[in-house]
Amino acid sequence: MYKSVDKRQPKGGRPLEEKVVFLFVCGLNRSFFMKTKKQKFSQIEEGKKILDGSKSLVFVNFDGTKVKDLHSLRRGLSEFGAKMKVIKKKLMRVAFEEKGIDFDPEQFETQMGVVFADNDVSSIAGPVYKSGISILGAYDLENKEFFDAETANQIGKLPSREILLSQFVGMLSAPIRMFLYVLSERSKQTVEEKQS
Numbered sequence: 001m002y003k004s005v006d007k008r009q010p011k012g013g014r015p016l017e018e019k020v021v022f023l024f025v026c027g028l029n030r031s032f033f034m035k036t037k038k039q040k041f042s043q044i045e046e047g048k049k050i051l052d053g054s055k056s057l058v059f060v061n062f063d064g065t066k067v068k069d070l071h072s073l074r075r076g077l078s079e080f081g082a083k084m085k086v087i088k089k090k091l092m093r094v095a096f097e098e099k100g101i102d103f104d105p106e107q108f109e110t111q112m113g114v115v116f117a118d119n120d121v122s123s124i125a126g127p128v129y130k131s132g133i134s135i136l137g138a139y140d141l142e143n144k145e146f147f148d149a150e151t152a153n154q155i156g157k158l159p160s161r162e163i164l165l166s167q168f169v170g171m172l173s174a175p176i177r178m179f180l181y182v183l184s185e186r187s188k189q190t191v192e193e194k195q196s
Contacts, residue, residue, distance in 0.1 A: 040091055047087050047095035050116045051141070058115040058128050058152065059108060059136040062086070070113075073131040082117035082124050101139075103146060108136050121147060122155050129156025 035043070062070060074084050087095075089112055092105045105112060117124040121138045128135055138152040139145070147155065158164070 035088075040088075043087055043091050044095050044098070047085070047092055048099055050083065050085065051095060051099050051101070053118055054116040055119060055140070055142055056117045056121040056124060057139040057141065058117070058121065058124055059105065059138065060084070060113045060115060060128060061108070061110045061134045061136050062113045063111040065133055069131065069133065073128070073133060076127050076131065077115060077117075077124070080117065080119065080124055080127060082115055082119070082127075084113050084115045086111075086113045101141070102144070103139055110136070112136060121152070122158065123161065125152055125156035126158065126160060129153060 070084075077084055089106045089108065092112075092114065096103050096105070105114075115124060115128060120142075121140050125135065125138060135149055135152045135156060137149050138147040138155070140147070159167075
């Protein structure tokens with residue numbers, strides 16, 4: 001550790017504030033951050049294993065995201081039967097190639113996490129969107145279809161399937177209810193006319 005104190009006085013007699021600079025020299029070995037071939041192979045195998053049980057993928061940008069937000073996202077995803085994994089883009093590309101999936105995750109320039117879900121994209125994009133973590137895109141493994149960030153975010157904004165179905169049923173039943181109301185009022189009027 002190196003400590004430097006600047007106590008010079010500029011012209012005019014006002015002293016500069018004391019500036020303290022701390023310098024830390026860390027002797028970290030670069031190989032500490034590199035993965036061995038065996039570790040890379042195991043990550044590829046893990047990615048392929050998770051891909052086998054998945055129907056859809058959502059790619060998220062976790063750059064600048066707080067750890068507590070990532071933990072809450074992971075907890076929320078577990079309720080929907082989904083998992084979020086951080087796998088290097090090159091290793092993910094290799095896993096995709098070995099599974100016969102024609103998609104290149106290296107197209108994303110930011111740090112990327114992959115949400116593996118055994119549901120369709122619409123059921124998992126909502127919780128990811130609501131978490132506040134930006135969505136880079138989504139991939140439907142069954143139909144082999146990629147959704148860009150804008151489309152995936154629009155899917156995430158939609159209400160859940162159950163809410164949409166209840167809104168649809170309400171929309172269909174509203175005219176029928178109004179017709180029944182008109183008939184009941186009309187029958188009341190005819191009954192009143194007959195009594196008078």
